Amino acid sequence: MAKEKNGERSALRRTKGPGSVFRDANSVWHYRMAMPADPVTGKRRIIEAKGKVKSETCARFEAKLAEYERLGRIPSKNSPYLRDCLERWLTDIASRIKPRVFETYRSECHAIAGAIGVVRLERLAPEHVRLTLDTLAPGRSGKTLADYRIRLRQALAAAMREGLIQSNPVDLTEPPRIEPNDTAILAPGQPIDAIKAAEVDDPDGMWRLMFRLTFATGMRQAERFAVAPEQLITRNGIHGIQVDRELQHYNGDNTPPEWLRARQLTPHMWIAPPKSRKSIRFVPIDTTLWLDLKTWATEHRIPDGQPIFTRKGHTLTNPVERRLWIKALQAAGLPYVTIRSARHFYATQLAAGGASEDARKAIMGHTKISVTAGYTHWRPEDLAALAGEARAAIGESAVV
Structure with missing residues (x-):
C-alpha cells in the first residue's frame, strides 16, 4: 500500500506523458502538471484536473490541456487559430472595459473571425489583414473598417506580448481611407x-x-x-x-x-x-x-x-x-x-x-x-x- 504523506497518498505517476497523477486522502484523483512560466507576468503556472476515477481525471486533464493549447495559453506544436486568439483576448479584457464597449468589440471580433478566423497565428500575414477589410467592406464605412483593423491590431499585440507571434502583420498594412460623413443640422430659428x-x-x-x-x-x-x-x-x-x-x-x-x-x-x-x-x-x-x-x-x-x-x-x-x-x-x-x-x-x-x-x-x-x-x-x-x-x-x- 502506498505510504501516507501530509494527508495524501504518495503520487502514482502515469506510465506515459508528463505530469503527476495521485489520489488524495478523500479518494479524489488529481492530475497535475507544471507549465512554463507566464511570459507576461513571469508567474509559475500549474494545470490540474480532478475526478473520482483515474481515467476520468486523465480525460479531463487532456481536455483542459487541449483548451489551453487552442487558446494559446501554453506552447503547442501548432499555433492557435486567429479565432481562438480573438476569443481569448475578449475574455481577458471583458472585466476591464464598459459592457457596451465590450459588446462592440465582440461584434467586431466575430466579424473578423468570420473572414480569416481559421488562419493560424504563425501564418498570419499582411495579405490576411487586407483580405479581412476587403471582405467586410461592402456596406460599411471607412470608419467602421478602421475600427475592425484597430481591433485586430489590439488582439495581435496581446499575442505578441505572450510570445505567440514575433511581429504584428497589421502594422505592415495601411489603414482604410475615412471619408467624413456630413451631419445635416437645422438652421437658426428652426x-x-x-x-x-x-x-x-x-x-x-x-x-x-x-x-x-x-x-x-x-x-x-x-x-x-x-x-x-x-x-x-x-x-x-x-x-x-x-x-x-x-x-x-x-x-x-x-x-x-x-x-x-x-x-x-x-x-x-x-x-x-x-x-x-x-x-x-x-x-x-x-x-x-x-x-x-x-x-x-x-x-x-x-x-x-x-x-x-x-x-x-x-x-x-x-x-x-x-x-x-x-x-x-x-x-x-x-x-x-x-x-x-x-x-x-x-x-x-x-x-x-x-x-x-x-x-x-x-x-x-x-x-x-x-x-x-x-x-x-x-x-x-x-x-x-x-x-x-x-x-x-x-x-x-x-x-x-
Missing part, C-alpha cells in the same frame, strides 16, 4: 418650430420639454434620459445641469463590472457614469427651462436618483424618441435631421457665438477640441461675417 410641433403627439408636454433640453444643452441622448431632480442645481447664481450620469441598456448576462459603480433601475436598465471623465460637467441653461424642469419633476413626484422623463413609468428608449422627433419635423414642415444633430447644432452655435475652444470643449464634454470641431458646422453667412471683421481690421488705407 428648432423652435420642431419643438412646438411636438405637441401633436405630446399631450402632457414631456417631449416638448425634452426637445427644448436637447437643443439648449447639446447633451448626449443617454445623458438626457438619465437626468434626475438632484442634477438641477444652481452654481454661483447660474442655473444649470450637473451632467454626471447616463442611462444604459445591458442585455442578458452583460451586467456592468463592480468598478463601474452603476446602479440598476430595472432588469436591463442601469444608471452609469458618463462616457468619460471629461463628460462630467456643468451645463448652464436659461432660467425658464430650469424652472420648467424643476416643476415637471415636482408635479410628477420624481424622487432623487430617478429619471425625470419616463414613458408610462418606463425609461425612455431611442426608437421612441426617434419616432416622435420625425413626426415633429414632418408636422413643422422641416427637412429630416437626426435628433442627434441637435448636439451638432448646439456646438455650432457655441462657436458662432464666439466661445473659446476650451469653453466649447468643456460644455460639450469632449476630451479633445478636434472632436468638438467635428460637431461644428459653419454657415457661409457666419464665415462671411467673420471674414468681414478681419477685412475691417485692414483699415481704410487698404481700400483701393
